[in-house]
Amino acid sequence: MSVRHAILGLLAEGPLHGYELRSAYENELVPQSRLNAGQVYATLDRLLRDGLVHHEVVAQNDRPDKKVFALTAQGRDELGRWLGHASKVDLDLRNETFLKLMVARRLPEGDWRGVIALERRGAFERLHQATQARARADRDATPLSITLLLDLAVLKLEGLLEWLDRCEEALGKETP
Amino acid sequence: MTTTGTRTTAIALHGVHKVFGESSTRVEALAGIDLDVGAGEFVAIMGPSGSGKSTLLHLIGGLDVATSGTVAVGGEDLASLNDDQLTMLRRRKIGFVFQAYNLVSVLTAIENVALPLIIDGIAESRANERAGRALDLVGLGSRPDHRPGEMSGGEQQRIAIARSLVAEPVLLLADEPTGNLDSVTGDQTMRLLRRLVDEEGQTVIMVTHDARDAAMADRIVRLRDGRIVEEQTLPPVKSGADVLASLEGLDAPEDAP
Incomplete structure:
Protein backbone atom coordinates (compact mmCIF):
# COMPACT_ATOMS: atom_id res chain seq x y z
CA MET A 1 0.00 0.00 0.00
CA SER A 2 1.29 3.40 -0.88
CA VAL A 3 0.45 6.17 1.57
CA ARG A 4 2.18 8.57 -0.78
CA HIS A 5 -0.31 7.89 -3.56
CA ALA A 6 -3.25 7.79 -1.17
CA ILE A 7 -2.31 11.32 -0.12
CA LEU A 8 -2.04 12.43 -3.76
CA GLY A 9 -5.49 10.92 -4.30
CA LEU A 10 -7.01 12.80 -1.36
CA LEU A 11 -5.44 16.07 -2.54
CA ALA A 12 -6.86 15.52 -6.02
CA GLU A 13 -10.26 16.22 -4.46
CA GLY A 14 -9.08 19.61 -3.14
CA PRO A 15 -6.46 21.23 -0.88
CA LEU A 16 -6.18 19.94 2.72
CA HIS A 17 -3.95 20.51 5.69
CA GLY A 18 -2.05 17.72 7.43
CA TYR A 19 -4.61 16.93 10.09
CA GLU A 20 -7.46 16.81 7.57
CA LEU A 21 -5.44 14.47 5.36
CA ARG A 22 -4.80 12.07 8.19
CA SER A 23 -8.41 12.04 9.28
CA ALA A 24 -9.70 11.53 5.71
CA TYR A 25 -7.29 8.62 5.26
CA GLU A 26 -8.27 6.92 8.52
CA ASN A 27 -11.99 7.52 8.39
CA GLU A 28 -12.94 7.53 4.76
CA LEU A 29 -10.27 5.93 2.61
CA VAL A 30 -9.12 2.96 4.71
CA PRO A 31 -11.55 2.39 7.58
CA GLN A 32 -10.17 1.24 10.91
CA SER A 33 -6.64 2.05 9.90
CA ARG A 34 -4.03 4.10 11.69
CA LEU A 35 -1.67 6.51 10.08
CA ASN A 36 0.71 8.23 12.44
CA ALA A 37 1.12 11.97 12.27
CA GLY A 38 4.89 11.77 11.82
CA GLN A 39 4.38 9.60 8.75
CA VAL A 40 1.92 12.07 7.21
CA TYR A 41 4.33 14.98 7.58
CA ALA A 42 7.37 12.98 6.46
CA THR A 43 5.44 11.86 3.35
CA LEU A 44 4.28 15.42 2.64
CA ASP A 45 7.89 16.63 2.94
CA ARG A 46 8.98 14.11 0.34
CA LEU A 47 6.08 15.02 -1.95
CA LEU A 48 7.10 18.72 -1.63
CA ARG A 49 10.72 17.87 -2.34
CA ASP A 50 9.70 15.92 -5.46
CA GLY A 51 7.44 18.73 -6.65
CA LEU A 52 4.27 16.64 -6.54
CA VAL A 53 2.50 18.95 -4.08
CA HIS A 54 2.88 22.58 -3.06
CA HIS A 55 1.69 24.36 0.04
CA GLU A 56 0.41 27.66 1.22
CA VAL A 57 0.76 28.99 4.73
CA VAL A 58 -2.55 30.24 6.06
CA ALA A 59 -2.47 32.60 9.03
CA GLN A 60 -4.96 31.83 11.79
CA ASN A 61 -6.19 34.01 14.65
CA GLU A 78 2.02 10.72 -10.84
CA LEU A 79 -1.40 9.83 -9.44
CA GLY A 80 -2.60 8.90 -12.94
CA ARG A 81 0.48 6.76 -13.48
CA TRP A 82 -0.10 4.90 -10.19
CA LEU A 83 -3.79 4.26 -10.94
CA GLY A 84 -2.91 3.12 -14.45
CA HIS A 85 -0.45 0.41 -13.43
CA ALA A 86 -1.18 -3.04 -12.02
CA SER A 87 -0.30 -3.45 -8.34
CA LYS A 88 2.09 -6.07 -7.13
CA VAL A 89 -0.19 -8.91 -5.99
CA ASP A 90 0.05 -9.51 -2.26
CA LEU A 91 0.05 -13.31 -2.05
CA ASP A 92 1.70 -13.85 1.32
CA LEU A 93 2.75 -17.33 0.20
CA ARG A 94 5.61 -18.23 2.52
CA ASN A 95 3.58 -17.59 5.62
CA GLU A 96 4.01 -18.80 9.19
CA THR A 97 1.51 -21.65 8.76
CA PHE A 98 3.40 -22.99 5.77
CA LEU A 99 6.67 -22.81 7.68
CA LYS A 100 5.23 -24.67 10.70
CA LEU A 101 3.86 -27.44 8.46
CA MET A 102 7.16 -27.84 6.63
CA VAL A 103 9.02 -28.09 9.95
CA ALA A 104 6.48 -30.45 11.55
CA ARG A 105 6.52 -32.91 8.64
CA ARG A 106 10.32 -33.32 8.89
CA LEU A 107 10.45 -34.00 12.63
CA PRO A 108 9.88 -37.58 13.81
CA GLU A 109 7.59 -36.30 16.61
CA GLY A 110 6.22 -33.51 14.39
CA ASP A 111 2.47 -33.25 14.84
CA TRP A 112 1.44 -31.68 11.55
CA ARG A 113 -2.19 -32.65 12.18
CA GLY A 114 -2.04 -30.64 15.38
CA VAL A 115 -0.62 -27.67 13.49
CA ILE A 116 -3.43 -27.86 10.91
CA ALA A 117 -6.07 -28.17 13.63
CA LEU A 118 -4.77 -25.08 15.44
CA GLU A 119 -4.42 -22.95 12.33
CA ARG A 120 -7.87 -24.02 11.18
CA ARG A 121 -9.46 -23.06 14.49
CA GLY A 122 -7.90 -19.63 14.30
CA ALA A 123 -9.07 -19.13 10.73
CA PHE A 124 -12.61 -20.34 11.50
CA GLU A 125 -12.89 -18.01 14.46
CA ARG A 126 -12.05 -15.06 12.25
CA LEU A 127 -14.20 -16.26 9.36
CA HIS A 128 -17.15 -16.58 11.77
CA GLN A 129 -16.61 -12.96 12.80
CA ALA A 130 -16.11 -11.75 9.26
CA THR A 131 -19.08 -13.54 7.61
CA GLN A 132 -21.50 -12.39 10.26
CA ALA A 133 -20.13 -8.87 10.36
CA ARG A 134 -20.55 -8.88 6.58
CA ALA A 135 -24.17 -10.03 6.90
CA ARG A 136 -24.85 -7.26 9.41
CA ALA A 137 -23.13 -4.72 7.18
CA ASP A 138 -25.84 -5.26 4.54
CA ARG A 139 -28.59 -4.77 7.10
CA ASP A 140 -27.05 -1.73 8.78
CA ALA A 141 -26.09 0.32 5.71
CA THR A 142 -22.39 0.16 6.59
CA PRO A 143 -20.06 2.26 4.38
CA LEU A 144 -18.93 0.52 1.21
CA SER A 145 -15.28 0.84 2.24
CA ILE A 146 -15.98 -1.45 5.22
CA THR A 147 -18.16 -4.00 3.39
CA LEU A 148 -15.57 -4.40 0.60
CA LEU A 149 -12.77 -5.00 3.11
CA LEU A 150 -14.93 -7.56 4.91
CA ASP A 151 -15.53 -9.32 1.57
CA LEU A 152 -11.79 -9.48 0.99
CA ALA A 153 -11.24 -10.85 4.51
CA VAL A 154 -13.92 -13.54 4.00
CA LEU A 155 -12.53 -14.66 0.66
CA LYS A 156 -8.93 -14.77 1.91
CA LEU A 157 -9.89 -16.78 4.99
CA GLU A 158 -11.95 -19.13 2.86
CA GLY A 159 -8.95 -19.65 0.60
CA LEU A 160 -6.68 -20.30 3.58
CA LEU A 161 -9.10 -22.92 4.95
CA GLU A 162 -9.37 -24.65 1.60
CA TRP A 163 -5.59 -24.73 1.38
CA LEU A 164 -5.40 -26.26 4.88
CA ASP A 165 -7.74 -29.04 3.69
CA ARG A 166 -5.37 -29.73 0.80
CA CYS A 167 -2.36 -29.75 3.13
CA GLU A 168 -4.13 -32.26 5.35
CA GLU A 169 -4.94 -34.49 2.41
CA ALA A 170 -1.44 -34.34 0.93
CA LEU A 171 0.43 -34.77 4.22
CA GLY A 172 -1.93 -37.62 5.14
CA LYS A 173 -0.83 -39.45 2.00
CA GLU A 174 2.81 -38.86 2.86
CA THR A 175 2.52 -40.13 6.46
CA PRO A 176 -0.73 -42.03 6.90
CA MET B 1 -36.61 -33.55 27.18
CA THR B 2 -33.41 -33.34 29.15
CA THR B 3 -31.81 -30.10 30.18
CA THR B 4 -28.20 -29.23 30.73
CA GLY B 5 -27.99 -26.06 32.77
CA THR B 6 -30.77 -23.86 31.51
CA ARG B 7 -30.61 -25.02 27.94
CA THR B 8 -32.85 -27.78 26.62
CA THR B 9 -31.12 -30.54 24.67
CA ALA B 10 -32.64 -30.81 21.20
CA ILE B 11 -30.72 -33.92 20.20
CA ALA B 12 -28.48 -36.33 22.08
CA LEU B 13 -26.36 -39.09 20.54
CA HIS B 14 -24.49 -41.58 22.70
CA GLY B 15 -22.09 -44.24 21.50
CA VAL B 16 -23.61 -44.28 18.02
CA HIS B 17 -22.23 -46.82 15.54
CA LYS B 18 -23.44 -47.43 12.03
CA VAL B 19 -22.21 -50.41 10.03
CA PHE B 20 -23.03 -51.07 6.39
CA GLY B 21 -22.52 -54.52 4.78
CA GLU B 22 -21.06 -57.66 6.28
CA SER B 23 -17.69 -59.45 6.54
CA SER B 24 -15.55 -58.48 3.54
CA THR B 25 -17.82 -55.59 2.50
CA ARG B 26 -18.30 -54.36 6.06
CA VAL B 27 -17.87 -50.60 6.42
CA GLU B 28 -18.14 -48.83 9.73
CA ALA B 29 -19.54 -45.45 8.68
CA LEU B 30 -19.89 -44.18 12.23
CA ALA B 31 -17.54 -45.49 14.90
CA GLY B 32 -18.82 -44.20 18.24
CA ILE B 33 -20.40 -40.75 18.11
CA ASP B 34 -21.32 -38.75 21.21
CA LEU B 35 -22.97 -35.45 20.45
CA ASP B 36 -25.40 -33.16 22.27
CA VAL B 37 -26.98 -30.20 20.53
CA GLY B 38 -28.84 -27.63 22.60
CA ALA B 39 -32.14 -26.06 21.58
CA GLY B 40 -31.48 -22.91 19.58
CA GLU B 41 -27.98 -23.98 18.65
CA PHE B 42 -26.58 -23.91 15.11
CA VAL B 43 -24.11 -26.73 14.48
CA ALA B 44 -22.15 -27.36 11.29
CA ILE B 45 -20.83 -30.84 10.56
CA MET B 46 -17.76 -30.94 8.34
CA GLY B 47 -15.36 -33.61 7.17
CA PRO B 48 -13.95 -35.13 3.99
CA SER B 49 -16.25 -37.22 1.80
CA GLY B 50 -16.74 -40.65 3.29
CA SER B 51 -16.19 -39.33 6.83
CA GLY B 52 -19.76 -40.22 7.84
CA LYS B 53 -21.35 -36.78 7.94
CA SER B 54 -24.36 -37.59 5.76
CA THR B 55 -24.89 -40.89 7.59
CA LEU B 56 -24.92 -38.96 10.85
CA LEU B 57 -27.52 -36.53 9.52
CA HIS B 58 -29.68 -39.41 8.29
CA LEU B 59 -29.61 -41.07 11.73
CA ILE B 60 -30.55 -37.83 13.48
CA GLY B 61 -33.37 -37.33 11.00
CA GLY B 62 -34.75 -40.83 11.50
CA LEU B 63 -34.10 -41.66 7.84
CA ASP B 64 -31.87 -44.58 8.90
CA VAL B 65 -31.29 -46.47 12.15
CA ALA B 66 -28.11 -46.81 14.20
CA THR B 67 -26.45 -50.24 14.48
CA SER B 68 -25.84 -49.51 18.17
CA GLY B 69 -26.02 -46.57 20.55
CA THR B 70 -28.86 -44.13 21.12
CA VAL B 71 -30.18 -41.23 19.07
CA ALA B 72 -32.69 -39.04 20.88
CA VAL B 73 -34.56 -36.13 19.27
CA GLY B 74 -36.52 -33.82 21.57
CA GLY B 75 -36.01 -36.37 24.36
CA GLU B 76 -37.42 -39.30 22.36
CA ASP B 77 -35.17 -42.29 21.73
CA LEU B 78 -35.67 -43.06 18.03
CA ALA B 79 -35.03 -46.79 18.59
CA SER B 80 -38.14 -46.96 20.81
CA LEU B 81 -40.43 -45.75 18.02
CA ASN B 82 -42.24 -47.97 15.51
CA ASP B 83 -42.42 -47.03 11.83
CA ASP B 84 -45.60 -44.97 12.20
CA GLN B 85 -44.25 -43.10 15.16
CA LEU B 86 -41.00 -42.46 13.30
CA THR B 87 -42.95 -41.08 10.35
CA MET B 88 -44.84 -38.77 12.71
CA LEU B 89 -41.58 -37.61 14.27
CA ARG B 90 -40.09 -36.84 10.86
CA ARG B 91 -43.22 -35.02 9.82
CA ARG B 92 -43.78 -32.95 12.95
CA LYS B 93 -40.46 -32.54 14.73
CA ILE B 94 -37.84 -32.45 12.01
CA GLY B 95 -37.52 -30.19 9.00
CA PHE B 96 -35.27 -31.20 6.11
CA VAL B 97 -33.47 -28.98 3.63
CA PHE B 98 -31.39 -30.58 0.89
CA GLN B 99 -29.12 -29.44 -1.88
CA ALA B 100 -31.93 -30.16 -4.36
CA TYR B 101 -35.01 -28.14 -3.45
CA ASN B 102 -37.41 -31.03 -4.17
CA LEU B 103 -40.34 -28.72 -4.86
CA VAL B 104 -43.44 -29.85 -6.75
CA SER B 105 -43.28 -27.90 -9.99
CA VAL B 106 -47.04 -27.75 -10.68
CA LEU B 107 -47.81 -26.36 -7.24
CA THR B 108 -47.44 -22.69 -6.25
CA ALA B 109 -45.04 -21.54 -3.54
CA ILE B 110 -47.70 -21.54 -0.84
CA GLU B 111 -49.08 -24.92 -1.95
CA ASN B 112 -45.59 -26.42 -1.76
CA VAL B 113 -45.09 -25.02 1.72
CA ALA B 114 -48.53 -26.16 2.93
CA LEU B 115 -48.08 -29.69 1.53
CA PRO B 116 -46.58 -31.35 4.65
CA LEU B 117 -49.50 -30.03 6.72
CA ILE B 118 -52.10 -31.21 4.18
CA ILE B 119 -50.47 -34.67 4.20
CA ASP B 120 -50.68 -34.56 7.98
CA GLY B 121 -54.45 -34.05 7.71
CA ILE B 122 -54.62 -30.37 8.60
CA ALA B 123 -57.49 -28.42 7.00
CA GLU B 124 -56.51 -26.44 3.92
CA SER B 125 -57.43 -23.03 5.29
CA ARG B 126 -55.41 -23.57 8.46
CA ALA B 127 -52.53 -25.08 6.46
CA ASN B 128 -52.46 -22.09 4.10
CA GLU B 129 -52.46 -19.67 6.99
CA ARG B 130 -49.42 -21.37 8.52
CA ALA B 131 -47.72 -21.68 5.12
CA GLY B 132 -48.23 -17.93 4.61
CA ARG B 133 -46.46 -17.24 7.89
CA ALA B 134 -43.58 -19.55 6.94
CA LEU B 135 -43.23 -17.73 3.60
CA ASP B 136 -43.14 -14.41 5.47
CA LEU B 137 -40.33 -15.78 7.61
CA VAL B 138 -38.17 -16.47 4.56
CA GLY B 139 -39.02 -13.15 2.92
CA LEU B 140 -41.29 -14.54 0.18
CA GLY B 141 -44.62 -13.56 1.70
CA SER B 142 -45.40 -11.36 -1.29
CA ARG B 143 -45.04 -14.16 -3.86
CA PRO B 144 -47.28 -17.00 -2.67
CA ASP B 145 -48.73 -17.76 -6.11
CA HIS B 146 -45.52 -18.14 -8.09
CA ARG B 147 -44.54 -21.60 -9.24
CA PRO B 148 -40.98 -22.90 -8.66
CA GLY B 149 -40.14 -22.52 -12.37
CA GLU B 150 -40.81 -18.80 -12.12
CA MET B 151 -38.35 -18.32 -9.27
CA SER B 152 -34.57 -18.20 -8.96
CA GLY B 153 -32.56 -21.01 -7.34
CA GLY B 154 -32.12 -18.96 -4.18
CA GLU B 155 -35.87 -18.29 -3.98
CA GLN B 156 -36.66 -21.96 -4.54
CA GLN B 157 -34.32 -22.90 -1.70
CA ARG B 158 -36.10 -20.36 0.50
CA ILE B 159 -39.44 -22.00 -0.35
CA ALA B 160 -37.89 -25.34 0.58
CA ILE B 161 -36.77 -23.82 3.89
CA ALA B 162 -40.27 -22.41 4.50
CA ARG B 163 -41.70 -25.89 3.81
CA SER B 164 -39.24 -27.43 6.28
CA LEU B 165 -40.34 -24.93 8.94
CA VAL B 166 -44.09 -25.03 8.41
CA ALA B 167 -44.70 -27.78 10.97
CA GLU B 168 -42.62 -25.80 13.50
CA PRO B 169 -40.06 -28.57 13.95
CA VAL B 170 -37.77 -28.80 16.98
CA LEU B 171 -34.92 -29.40 14.61
CA LEU B 172 -33.95 -28.27 11.12
CA LEU B 173 -31.53 -30.56 9.27
CA ALA B 174 -29.74 -29.15 6.25
CA ASP B 175 -27.57 -31.19 3.90
CA GLU B 176 -25.32 -28.95 1.77
CA PRO B 177 -28.08 -26.30 1.53
CA THR B 178 -26.05 -23.98 -0.71
CA GLY B 179 -24.68 -26.74 -2.94
CA ASN B 180 -26.73 -25.65 -5.97
CA LEU B 181 -26.50 -21.92 -5.40
CA ASP B 182 -24.09 -19.23 -6.56
CA SER B 183 -22.13 -17.46 -3.86
CA VAL B 184 -24.48 -14.49 -3.50
CA THR B 185 -27.69 -16.53 -3.14
CA GLY B 186 -25.75 -19.05 -1.05
CA ASP B 187 -24.83 -16.26 1.36
CA GLN B 188 -28.45 -15.12 1.48
CA THR B 189 -29.56 -18.66 2.32
CA MET B 190 -26.99 -18.93 5.11
CA ARG B 191 -28.03 -15.56 6.51
CA LEU B 192 -31.62 -16.76 6.53
CA LEU B 193 -30.65 -19.88 8.52
CA ARG B 194 -28.65 -17.70 10.92
CA ARG B 195 -31.61 -15.36 11.40
CA LEU B 196 -33.92 -18.30 12.12
CA VAL B 197 -31.54 -19.34 14.89
CA ASP B 198 -31.05 -15.84 16.31
CA GLU B 199 -34.61 -14.57 16.07
CA GLU B 200 -36.80 -17.68 16.14
CA GLY B 201 -34.65 -19.87 18.38
CA GLN B 202 -34.58 -22.57 15.68
CA THR B 203 -32.14 -25.45 16.21
CA VAL B 204 -30.16 -26.17 13.04
CA ILE B 205 -27.76 -28.97 12.20
CA MET B 206 -26.11 -28.57 8.82
CA VAL B 207 -23.73 -30.79 6.89
CA THR B 208 -21.42 -28.80 4.65
CA HIS B 209 -18.03 -28.91 3.00
CA ASP B 210 -18.09 -25.14 2.56
CA ALA B 211 -15.98 -23.26 5.13
CA ARG B 212 -17.86 -20.01 4.62
CA ASP B 213 -21.19 -21.71 5.35
CA ALA B 214 -19.79 -23.57 8.36
CA ALA B 215 -18.43 -20.31 9.76
CA MET B 216 -22.01 -19.02 10.13
CA ALA B 217 -22.71 -21.69 12.79
CA ASP B 218 -22.15 -21.52 16.57
CA ARG B 219 -20.20 -24.74 16.62
CA ILE B 220 -18.26 -26.80 14.10
CA VAL B 221 -17.99 -30.57 14.49
CA ARG B 222 -15.40 -32.26 12.32
CA LEU B 223 -15.63 -35.95 11.41
CA ARG B 224 -12.96 -38.26 10.09
CA ASP B 225 -13.39 -42.00 9.55
CA GLY B 226 -16.69 -42.02 11.41
CA ARG B 227 -15.38 -40.28 14.51
CA ILE B 228 -15.57 -36.74 15.84
CA VAL B 229 -11.98 -35.58 15.66
CA GLU B 230 -12.52 -31.93 16.48
CA GLU B 231 -15.12 -29.61 17.93
CA GLN B 232 -14.95 -25.86 17.96
CA THR B 233 -17.32 -23.41 19.57
CA LEU B 234 -17.17 -20.09 17.77
CA PRO B 235 -17.09 -16.88 19.81
CA PRO B 236 -19.86 -14.27 19.75
CA VAL B 237 -19.70 -11.82 16.91
CA LYS B 238 -18.41 -8.27 17.12
CA SER B 239 -19.33 -5.33 14.90
CA GLY B 240 -17.90 -5.04 11.39
CA ALA B 241 -15.60 -2.23 12.49
CA ASP B 242 -14.30 -4.31 15.42
CA VAL B 243 -13.70 -7.23 13.08
CA LEU B 244 -11.74 -5.02 10.73
CA ALA B 245 -9.75 -3.58 13.61
CA SER B 246 -8.72 -7.13 14.52
CA LEU B 247 -7.51 -7.90 11.00
CA GLU B 248 -3.98 -6.98 10.18
CA GLY B 249 -2.69 -5.10 7.21
CA LEU B 250 -4.79 -1.97 7.58
CA ASP B 251 -2.16 0.16 9.26
CA ALA B 252 -0.26 2.18 6.75
CA PRO B 253 3.13 0.76 5.92
CA GLU B 254 6.17 2.97 5.65
CA ASP B 255 6.86 4.18 2.13
CA ALA B 256 10.41 4.11 0.92
CA PRO B 257 11.92 7.60 1.29
Missing part, protein backbone atom coordinates in the same frame (compact mmCIF):
# COMPACT_ATOMS: atom_id res chain seq x y z
CA ASP A 62 -4.98 32.88 18.11
CA ARG A 63 -3.40 29.76 16.63
CA PRO A 64 -0.20 28.83 14.84
CA ASP A 65 -0.25 29.22 11.07
CA LYS A 66 -1.31 26.13 9.18
CA LYS A 67 0.03 24.70 5.96
CA VAL A 68 -2.53 23.78 3.32
CA PHE A 69 -1.31 21.29 0.72
CA ALA A 70 -2.46 21.00 -2.89
CA LEU A 71 -1.58 18.85 -5.88
CA THR A 72 0.75 20.14 -8.62
CA ALA A 73 0.32 19.16 -12.30
CA GLN A 74 3.22 16.78 -11.80
CA GLY A 75 1.49 15.28 -8.79
CA ARG A 76 -1.67 14.74 -10.83
CA ASP A 77 0.41 12.93 -13.48
